[in-house]
Amino acid sequence: MKQIYVVGIGLIGGSLALDIKKLDKTVTVYGIDKNEVHLDEAISLGIIDEKAELKAIEKADLVILSIPVDACVNILSNVLDLISDHTLVVDVGSTKEAICEVIKEHPKRRNFLAMHPIAGTEFSGPKAAILGLFQNKTNIICEVEKTAFKLQEKALKLFANIGMRIRYMNPKAHDKHIAYVSHLSHISSFMLGKTVIEKEKNERDIFDMAGSGFASTVRLAKSSPDMWTPIFKQNKDNVIETLEEYIANLTHFKEMIKEDDFLAVFNEMKNTNHIKDILNGIN
């Protein structure tokens, strides 16, 4: 793979570009982005070699779509129309059902691989890109059987080289599970931030009293609304379901406190403590 086009030079697209350039110095990475400032930053940070227009992707060996999930669904058919037969196109979005649906009948469906690398931070833009971000991170691949075998091979070799662990899932299961372990966390964090900001009009008070625990739980409230709004839209039903369960659990916890049933409060926390063992696997 010598010609790589990254559409959307942000945290994920930029980090992939950095890893790819490090692996093979003969690769040329082209950046495509609506945001000219981001393109210039990406060049000066050594993330991309040159700016490009979308029509140039006919020459691409690999096209990475790392743009918000609504833009990705809108653009993918057009991208597949433009590429050559040997081009591999991947997306990196946090929802997989809509993207797989939109090109299921496309004549170049076999040039596309739907994936979701579980990696990132709360930051965005090219400055947020990190070399080695994907080391030991999970990459969820959906509908692998619908991608041409040679392009699968090409993709898997690249993912192995940048240190990703691969998991296969169908898009429906992906979107359901990810609502619990990612989308819900973002909403809980945003609403926690909102609740505290609303209450503490004098921000100096928050600043002084908040510790690392608060910082940890609201970290995701720094995330980009441009990226997250279309995710919640595309995964609406699953997100609503997780929110309803979360709200029910919070309401139940509040009722136990209200009724002075602190033995139940204790047990509730005790039973959740084994999240430790789960988290040990993540970090």
Add this chain to the structure above:
Amino acid sequence: MKQIYVVGIGLIGGSLALDIKKLDKTVTVYGIDKNEVHLDEAISLGIIDEKAELKAIEKADLVILSIPVDACVNILSNVLDLISDHTLVVDVGSTKEAICEVIKEHPKRRNFLAMHPIAGTEFSGPKAAILGLFQNKTNIICEVEKTAFKLQEKALKLFANIGMRIRYMNPKAHDKHIAYVSHLSHISSFMLGKTVIEKEKNERDIFDMAGSGFASTVRLAKSSPDMWTPIFKQNKDNVIETLEEYIANLTHFKEMIKEDDFLAVFNEMKNTNHIKDILNGIN
């Protein structure tokens, strides 16, 4: 201060002991704990020099009460009965109203300083103690005017030496604000953990799909129920209020998604993004 008694050799008590011992090699730190294993660990880790019984605190220059807030409220009068006139007693609990109330008429009230160092991790026990934990951390002191001036001086000198920043607050305001920036975070984290665990019976799935964002938001769900149950009990009214506001915000967010009002969803997140600036002050 040469003789320090730490009642409860865990994360906070142990970390204070480590800092104090580092500052002054001539100090002897005595540990008092119901848990013999913790005492032995604390000795082998160099956190305390010797085990002691509570009655020995009559010889203490400083007594640190770092036990769950209910135990602290139960024991404090007895501790004040036992100490000498020159002894300073401090607590480190996450609630301040009950503790200040219980000894307000005690003849040795002036020997007590109520404080809350905003520092820690989700871990507990002597192994969780960290040298330098309080460096640049806020220590909230309540009702400072009720502590004897000489003992205030002694305390403030120590806190300055271990790097704490001091803030003064009345106990009522402390308990109200801390419910927002600490207690609510713990509940949101525990219930997030519960919601995901309930749904994902096969833990392997969570493990593979969860990333650092999930880990960050549920980190506090590892916290000790022994420590947190009495905090929620003592701060019941404030905790219920914060939970009601949090639940209302989550419910509103869910309704916006349900009604496909994604412009409102976007704005809600955008308006919360400035949590960045607040968090920059914490980390």
